[in-house]
Amino acid sequence: MKDGPDIARIGALMGDPARANILSALLSGKALTATELATEAGITGQTASSHLKKLMEGGLLTQAKQGRHRYFTLAGPEVGAVLEAVMGLAARKGHLRTRTGPRDPQMRAARVCYDHLAGDMAVRIFDSLQKRGFLAVSTDKGGLALTADGEGFVSGIGIDLGALTASRRPMCRACLDWSERRNHLAGGLGAALLTRFTESGWLRREPAGRIVHISPKGEAELKKLFPVP
Known part of the structure; x- marks a missing residue:
């Protein structure tokens, strides 16, 4: 063996x-x-x-x-990350479920991936953070880390960086989105952002299932906060 x-x-x-x-x-x-x-x-x-x-x-x-x-x-979150990655691989290789319906577009738009946001809006957030220089590749922090500008931005929208830093969980991690086939943000920061947006009333999770509904105000605010250059 x-x-x-x-x-x-x-x-x-x-x-x-x-x-x-x-x-x-x-x-x-x-x-x-x-x-x-x-x-x-x-x-x-x-x-x-x-x-x-x-x-x-x-x-x-x-x-x-x-x-x-x-x-x-x-x-734990690592199990969720593996599942989402396997779903992405299955989607890229054409191994898709035959059952389709009106819920599919909603799942692609916004959903929960264990404890963080996934889907189209989540990919936009990741792209915005990366392209604006708020996220950088790190060899000693699980692959991604906030830059100094990124820390200022995140603190400015009400995220407690001290609590995230004190946690043993990686703060920033890329998670492959199965529907968009690009990365969204996982880790402690990804979870904190989902909580922050939900508490603001911008997002509403369905009582059962993974679908997340974005309010019109929430969509406007998120697009303002996370422009994609």
Whole structure:
């Protein structure tokens, strides 16, 4: 057996259609029960329990008990990043789901990718930050870092940089957007921006699912804040 990480096990865990549906449902960042995940995957509760156990043992999911319910979430942002990257690869290679409908344009426009914004607006934000010199390549900070001008800009829109710096999580990370096939912003800053825009009333998340609605005012404000040269 070759040395190094066992990607075959991760691939097998993600490759089962039912487990793939479970993982995709949890990309909303919300905790879901086994019953809810069984519905999302189109399987029985007993079958869902078996799949959830395997995903837990593989380190892709965590669970929390509250009363008589168990709630499942992705094990962390790195799991969400891998799922979004695999979706991007599948889209580029033509491996697309046959089911289409009116929700598809909404998913492409704006959605949640675990805990940060994805879709067309998120790609615009990333492009704006990069082209205006607010993001720079860094060899010691996970690939991306805020420049001095970027720190000033981010602080100016109400983001607490001190809290992000104190966190062990990378502040800035590029995440490949499956629908746009370009990068959007993940990491601590990506999560903080989603929270900031939601609290401002510019974005509204659907109670169930990953779709994010941008208000007319929110779209105007975001385009003003993040012009693309």
